[in-house]
Amino acid sequence: MTDHLADDGATPRLRHAMFPVRDLDRSIDFYTRILGMSVLRQKLNRSNGRNTAYVGYGGEQESTVLELVSGTGKEGMSWGGHIAVAVPDLRSICARMEAEGFRFARPLNPTPAAAERLVAYAYDPDGIEIELTQIER
Amino acid sequence: MTDHLADDGATPRLRHAMFPVRDLDRSIDFYTRILGMSVLRQKLNRSNGRNTAYVGYGGEQESTVLELVSGTGKEGMSWGGHIAVAVPDLRSICARMEAEGFRFARPLNPTPAAAERLVAYAYDPDGIEIELTQIER
Numbered sequence: 001m002t003d004h005l006a007d008d009g010a011t012p013r014l015r016h017a018m019f020p021v022r023d024l025d026r027s028i029d030f031y032t033r034i035l036g037m038s039v040l041r042q043k044l045n046r047s048n049g050r051n052t053a054y055v056g057y058g059g060e061q062e063s064t065v066l067e068l069v070s071g072t073g074k075e076g077m078s079w080g081g082h083i084a085v086a087v088p089d090l091r092s093i094c095a096r097m098e099a100e101g102f103r104f105a106r107p108l109n110p111t112p113a114a115a116e117r118l119v120a121y122a123y124d125p126d127g128i129e130i131e132l133t134q135i136e137r
Numbered sequence: 138m139t140d141h142l143a144d145d146g147a148t149p150r151l152r153h154a155m156f157p158v159r160d161l162d163r164s165i166d167f168y169t170r171i172l173g174m175s176v177l178r179q180k181l182n183r184s185n186g187r188n189t190a191y192v193g194y195g196g197e198q199e200s201t202v203l204e205l206v207s208g209t210g211k212e213g214m215s216w217g218g219h220i221a222v223a224v225p226d227l228r229s230i231c232a233r234m235e236a237e238g239f240r241f242a243r244p245l246n247p248t249p250a251a252a253e254r255l256v257a258y259a260y261d262p263d264g265i266e267i268e269l270t271q272i273e274r
Contacts, residue, residue, distance in 0.1 A: 010272065012173050013194050014201055015221040017154045018268075036149050057150050064151055064201030067221070074217025079265075080209060081216075084152040128216075131155075135147060 016054065016067040017083065019128055024051050024070040026125050031055045031066065034097060035085060035130075040065060075126050082121065082129035090134040094120050105129055153191065153204040154220065156265055161188050161207040163262045168192045168203065171234060172222060172267075177202060212263050219258065219266035227271040231257050242266055 021027040031037045032055065040060055043052040049071040056065030066083070087093055094108040105121035112118050118134040158164040168174045169192065177197055180189040186208040193202030203220070224230055231245040242258035249255050255271040 010225050011194065012222065012224045012272070014203070015223050015268075015270070017220045018218040020217040057148065066151070067218075069218075072217060077214070077216045079214045079216035079218075080157045080211025081155040081204075081206075083154045084204070085149065086152050087149045088147045131152075133152070135149070 014064045015060070016056075016065045018067040018069060019126070020072040020074040020077070021068045021070050021126050022075040023125070024053055024068060027068045027070075028053050028055065030125050031068070034093060034100075034102075036087065037066070045071075078127065078129075082131050084131040084133065086133045086135045088135050090118055090120065090132055093132065094122070097122055108132075151201045152197070153193075153202045155204040155206060156263070157209040157211040157214070158205045158207050158263050159212040160262065161190055161205060164205045164207075165190050165192065167262050168205070171230060171237075171239075173224065174203070182208075215264065215266075219268050221268040221270065223270045223272045225272050227255055227257065227269055230269065231259070234259055245269075 028039060032039060037055040037057055040054040040056055042054070045051065051070045053068045054060060054065050055068060056063055058065075090108065091110070094104075097104075098107075102125075103123045105123060106119075108120040109116060109118065120132045122130050122132055124130055165176060169176060174192040174194055177191040177193055179191070182188065188207045190205045191197060191202050192205060193200055195202075227245065228247070231241075234241075235244075239262075240260045242260060243256075245257035246253060246255065257269045259267050259269055261267055
Protein backbone atom coordinates (compact mmCIF):
# COMPACT_ATOMS: atom_id res chain seq x y z
CA MET A 1 0.00 0.00 0.00
CA THR A 2 2.80 2.42 0.76
CA ASP A 3 5.54 3.08 -1.68
CA HIS A 4 8.41 5.50 -1.78
CA LEU A 5 7.07 6.83 -5.07
CA ALA A 6 4.23 9.32 -4.97
CA ASP A 7 2.80 7.58 -8.02
CA ASP A 8 2.20 3.92 -7.28
CA GLY A 9 2.46 3.19 -10.94
CA ALA A 10 -0.91 1.56 -11.35
CA THR A 11 -2.84 4.63 -12.42
CA PRO A 12 -3.04 5.29 -16.14
CA ARG A 13 -2.01 8.77 -17.11
CA LEU A 14 -1.37 11.15 -19.96
CA ARG A 15 2.42 11.49 -19.94
CA HIS A 16 3.15 14.03 -22.63
CA ALA A 17 2.29 15.48 -25.99
CA MET A 18 5.16 15.43 -28.47
CA PHE A 19 5.82 18.19 -30.97
CA PRO A 20 8.54 18.39 -33.61
CA VAL A 21 10.41 21.71 -33.43
CA ARG A 22 12.86 23.33 -35.75
CA ASP A 23 15.22 24.88 -33.19
CA LEU A 24 15.17 23.23 -29.77
CA ASP A 25 16.92 26.09 -27.98
CA ARG A 26 14.44 28.56 -29.43
CA SER A 27 11.52 26.42 -28.28
CA ILE A 28 12.98 25.93 -24.81
CA ASP A 29 13.41 29.69 -24.52
CA PHE A 30 9.79 30.23 -25.50
CA TYR A 31 8.28 27.68 -23.14
CA THR A 32 10.47 28.63 -20.19
CA ARG A 33 11.05 32.38 -20.46
CA ILE A 34 7.69 33.34 -21.99
CA LEU A 35 5.34 30.68 -20.60
CA GLY A 36 7.17 29.92 -17.35
CA MET A 37 7.71 26.20 -17.77
CA SER A 38 10.82 24.37 -16.58
CA VAL A 39 13.14 22.08 -18.49
CA LEU A 40 12.63 18.70 -16.85
CA ARG A 41 14.94 16.54 -18.93
CA GLN A 42 16.95 16.64 -22.13
CA LYS A 43 18.16 13.87 -24.40
CA LEU A 44 20.77 14.08 -27.13
CA ASN A 45 20.70 11.32 -29.71
CA ARG A 46 23.94 11.47 -31.66
CA SER A 47 23.01 8.53 -33.87
CA ASN A 48 19.96 10.14 -35.47
CA GLY A 49 20.48 13.82 -34.65
CA ARG A 50 17.29 14.12 -32.67
CA ASN A 51 17.47 16.26 -29.59
CA THR A 52 14.67 16.18 -27.08
CA ALA A 53 13.58 18.40 -24.23
CA TYR A 54 10.77 17.77 -21.79
CA VAL A 55 9.24 20.99 -20.50
CA GLY A 56 6.33 21.55 -18.17
CA TYR A 57 4.87 23.08 -15.04
CA GLY A 58 5.37 20.00 -12.88
CA GLY A 59 7.41 16.84 -12.74
CA GLU A 60 7.05 14.14 -15.35
CA GLN A 61 5.69 11.68 -12.79
CA GLU A 62 2.99 14.00 -11.50
CA SER A 63 1.89 16.00 -14.51
CA THR A 64 1.52 15.98 -18.26
CA VAL A 65 4.40 17.71 -20.01
CA LEU A 66 5.49 18.68 -23.51
CA GLU A 67 8.11 16.68 -25.38
CA LEU A 68 9.90 18.90 -27.90
CA VAL A 69 12.01 17.11 -30.50
CA SER A 70 14.28 18.69 -33.09
CA GLY A 71 15.67 16.90 -36.11
CA THR A 72 12.57 14.93 -37.06
CA GLY A 73 12.02 16.76 -40.34
CA LYS A 74 8.36 17.17 -39.49
CA GLU A 75 8.32 20.65 -38.02
CA GLY A 76 5.66 23.21 -38.74
CA MET A 77 2.81 20.84 -39.57
CA SER A 78 -0.61 21.70 -38.23
CA TRP A 79 -3.14 19.24 -36.88
CA GLY A 80 -5.97 21.73 -36.61
CA GLY A 81 -5.77 21.65 -32.85
CA HIS A 82 -4.03 23.49 -30.06
CA ILE A 83 -2.65 23.16 -26.61
CA ALA A 84 -4.17 25.19 -23.79
CA VAL A 85 -2.16 26.86 -21.07
CA ALA A 86 -3.53 28.81 -18.12
CA VAL A 87 -1.30 31.53 -16.73
CA PRO A 88 -1.75 34.01 -13.88
CA ASP A 89 -0.44 37.00 -15.85
CA LEU A 90 -1.97 36.70 -19.31
CA ARG A 91 -1.89 40.41 -20.16
CA SER A 92 1.83 40.76 -19.52
CA ILE A 93 2.61 37.53 -21.37
CA CYS A 94 0.67 38.69 -24.42
CA ALA A 95 2.31 42.12 -24.28
CA ARG A 96 5.73 40.50 -24.19
CA MET A 97 4.88 38.15 -27.05
CA GLU A 98 3.60 41.03 -29.17
CA ALA A 99 6.73 43.06 -28.43
CA GLU A 100 8.87 40.11 -29.51
CA GLY A 101 6.95 39.63 -32.75
CA PHE A 102 5.07 36.44 -31.99
CA ARG A 103 2.01 35.88 -34.12
CA PHE A 104 -1.49 35.42 -32.77
CA ALA A 105 -4.34 33.45 -34.30
CA ARG A 106 -6.63 35.61 -32.17
CA PRO A 107 -5.18 38.42 -30.10
CA LEU A 108 -6.07 39.00 -26.48
CA ASN A 109 -9.54 40.40 -25.86
CA PRO A 110 -8.43 42.99 -23.32
CA THR A 111 -11.90 43.82 -22.03
CA PRO A 112 -13.95 40.63 -22.36
CA ALA A 113 -17.73 40.82 -22.28
CA ALA A 114 -19.52 39.46 -19.24
CA ALA A 115 -19.96 35.97 -20.69
CA GLU A 116 -16.41 35.88 -22.09
CA ARG A 117 -13.16 35.06 -20.47
CA LEU A 118 -9.80 36.66 -21.06
CA VAL A 119 -8.22 34.56 -23.80
CA ALA A 120 -5.67 34.73 -26.61
CA TYR A 121 -4.68 32.24 -29.28
CA ALA A 122 -0.98 32.56 -29.98
CA TYR A 123 1.56 30.61 -32.00
CA ASP A 124 4.73 29.15 -30.60
CA PRO A 125 7.95 29.54 -32.64
CA ASP A 126 6.97 26.59 -34.86
CA GLY A 127 3.39 27.66 -35.37
CA ILE A 128 1.91 25.40 -32.70
CA GLU A 129 -1.30 27.10 -31.63
CA ILE A 130 -1.58 27.84 -27.93
CA GLU A 131 -4.77 28.87 -26.19
CA LEU A 132 -3.76 31.17 -23.38
CA THR A 133 -6.23 31.83 -20.60
CA GLN A 134 -6.06 33.76 -17.39
CA ILE A 135 -6.16 32.14 -13.99
CA GLU A 136 -7.54 34.51 -11.41
CA ARG A 137 -5.79 34.47 -8.06
CA MET B 138 -2.16 29.91 2.59
CA THR B 139 -5.06 27.53 2.92
CA ASP B 140 -7.83 27.49 0.40
CA HIS B 141 -10.83 25.26 -0.13
CA LEU B 142 -9.63 24.64 -3.66
CA ALA B 143 -6.83 22.18 -4.22
CA ASP B 144 -5.58 24.51 -6.95
CA ASP B 145 -5.30 28.06 -5.66
CA GLY B 146 -5.53 29.32 -9.20
CA ALA B 147 -2.20 31.07 -9.30
CA THR B 148 -0.15 28.21 -10.66
CA PRO B 149 0.24 28.07 -14.42
CA ARG B 150 -0.72 24.77 -15.92
CA LEU B 151 -1.19 22.83 -19.12
CA ARG B 152 -4.97 22.50 -19.35
CA HIS B 153 -5.54 20.36 -22.40
CA ALA B 154 -4.49 19.40 -25.89
CA MET B 155 -7.24 19.82 -28.48
CA PHE B 156 -7.74 17.46 -31.39
CA PRO B 157 -10.32 17.63 -34.18
CA VAL B 158 -12.15 14.34 -34.56
CA ARG B 159 -14.49 13.07 -37.24
CA ASP B 160 -16.97 11.19 -35.03
CA LEU B 161 -17.10 12.33 -31.42
CA ASP B 162 -18.95 9.25 -30.15
CA ARG B 163 -16.38 7.00 -31.80
CA SER B 164 -13.54 8.95 -30.21
CA ILE B 165 -15.19 8.94 -26.79
CA ASP B 166 -15.62 5.19 -27.07
CA PHE B 167 -11.94 4.77 -27.91
CA TYR B 168 -10.58 6.96 -25.13
CA THR B 169 -12.92 5.61 -22.48
CA ARG B 170 -13.47 1.93 -23.31
CA ILE B 171 -10.03 1.19 -24.77
CA LEU B 172 -7.77 3.61 -22.89
CA GLY B 173 -9.77 3.91 -19.68
CA MET B 174 -10.30 7.66 -19.60
CA SER B 175 -13.49 9.31 -18.32
CA VAL B 176 -15.70 11.86 -20.01
CA LEU B 177 -15.30 14.96 -17.88
CA ARG B 178 -17.50 17.41 -19.75
CA GLN B 179 -19.32 17.76 -23.05
CA LYS B 180 -20.43 20.85 -24.95
CA LEU B 181 -22.87 21.02 -27.82
CA ASN B 182 -22.69 24.11 -29.98
CA ARG B 183 -25.82 24.26 -32.10
CA SER B 184 -24.79 27.45 -33.82
CA ASN B 185 -21.66 26.09 -35.47
CA GLY B 186 -22.20 22.33 -35.20
CA ARG B 187 -19.10 21.76 -33.12
CA ASN B 188 -19.45 19.19 -30.39
CA THR B 189 -16.79 18.92 -27.75
CA ALA B 190 -15.85 16.31 -25.18
CA TYR B 191 -13.17 16.58 -22.53
CA VAL B 192 -11.70 13.20 -21.63
CA GLY B 193 -8.92 12.31 -19.24
CA TYR B 194 -7.63 10.33 -16.29
CA GLY B 195 -8.25 13.07 -13.75
CA GLY B 196 -10.30 16.19 -13.27
CA GLU B 197 -9.82 19.23 -15.45
CA GLN B 198 -8.60 21.31 -12.50
CA GLU B 199 -5.97 18.82 -11.40
CA SER B 200 -4.70 17.25 -14.60
CA THR B 201 -4.15 17.81 -18.28
CA VAL B 202 -6.91 16.36 -20.41
CA LEU B 203 -7.80 15.90 -24.07
CA GLU B 204 -10.34 18.16 -25.78
CA LEU B 205 -11.97 16.32 -28.68
CA VAL B 206 -13.96 18.47 -31.11
CA SER B 207 -16.07 17.28 -34.01
CA GLY B 208 -17.31 19.51 -36.81
CA THR B 209 -14.16 21.58 -37.31
CA GLY B 210 -13.44 20.22 -40.79
CA LYS B 211 -9.81 19.68 -39.81
CA GLU B 212 -9.86 16.03 -38.83
CA GLY B 213 -7.15 13.58 -39.75
CA MET B 214 -4.26 16.03 -40.11
CA SER B 215 -0.90 14.96 -38.73
CA TRP B 216 1.55 17.19 -36.93
CA GLY B 217 4.37 14.68 -36.83
CA GLY B 218 3.94 14.25 -33.11
CA HIS B 219 2.08 12.04 -30.73
CA ILE B 220 0.50 11.88 -27.32
CA ALA B 221 1.88 9.46 -24.74
CA VAL B 222 -0.27 7.44 -22.40
CA ALA B 223 0.94 5.08 -19.69
CA VAL B 224 -1.35 2.19 -18.83
CA PRO B 225 -1.06 -0.68 -16.35
CA ASP B 226 -2.26 -3.33 -18.80
CA LEU B 227 -0.53 -2.56 -22.08
CA ARG B 228 -0.54 -6.12 -23.44
CA SER B 229 -4.30 -6.54 -23.06
CA ILE B 230 -5.00 -3.07 -24.48
CA CYS B 231 -2.89 -3.79 -27.56
CA ALA B 232 -4.52 -7.21 -27.99
CA ARG B 233 -7.94 -5.60 -27.86
CA MET B 234 -6.95 -2.87 -30.31
CA GLU B 235 -5.56 -5.44 -32.74
CA ALA B 236 -8.72 -7.52 -32.45
CA GLU B 237 -10.80 -4.44 -33.23
CA GLY B 238 -8.71 -3.52 -36.25
CA PHE B 239 -6.89 -0.46 -34.95
CA ARG B 240 -3.70 0.38 -36.81
CA PHE B 241 -0.28 0.61 -35.23
CA ALA B 242 2.64 2.78 -36.29
CA ARG B 243 4.81 0.33 -34.37
CA PRO B 244 3.26 -2.75 -32.80
CA LEU B 245 3.95 -3.83 -29.26
CA ASN B 246 7.39 -5.30 -28.67
CA PRO B 247 6.16 -8.26 -26.58
CA THR B 248 9.57 -9.26 -25.24
CA PRO B 249 11.59 -6.06 -25.00
CA ALA B 250 15.38 -6.27 -24.75
CA ALA B 251 16.99 -5.37 -21.45
CA ALA B 252 17.49 -1.71 -22.40
CA GLU B 253 14.04 -1.42 -23.93
CA ARG B 254 10.70 -0.82 -22.37
CA LEU B 255 7.38 -2.32 -23.36
CA VAL B 256 5.95 0.18 -25.87
CA ALA B 257 3.57 0.40 -28.81
CA TYR B 258 2.70 3.26 -31.14
CA ALA B 259 -0.95 3.05 -32.08
CA TYR B 260 -3.38 5.28 -33.94
CA ASP B 261 -6.64 6.54 -32.52
CA PRO B 262 -9.76 6.46 -34.77
CA ASP B 263 -8.65 9.70 -36.50
CA GLY B 264 -5.03 8.70 -36.95
CA ILE B 265 -3.72 10.53 -33.91
CA GLU B 266 -0.56 8.69 -32.92
CA ILE B 267 -0.49 7.43 -29.34
CA GLU B 268 2.62 6.15 -27.60
CA LEU B 269 1.46 3.47 -25.20
CA THR B 270 3.78 2.42 -22.41
CA GLN B 271 3.45 0.04 -19.54
CA ILE B 272 3.34 1.16 -15.93
CA GLU B 273 4.55 -1.58 -13.64
CA ARG B 274 2.63 -1.97 -10.43
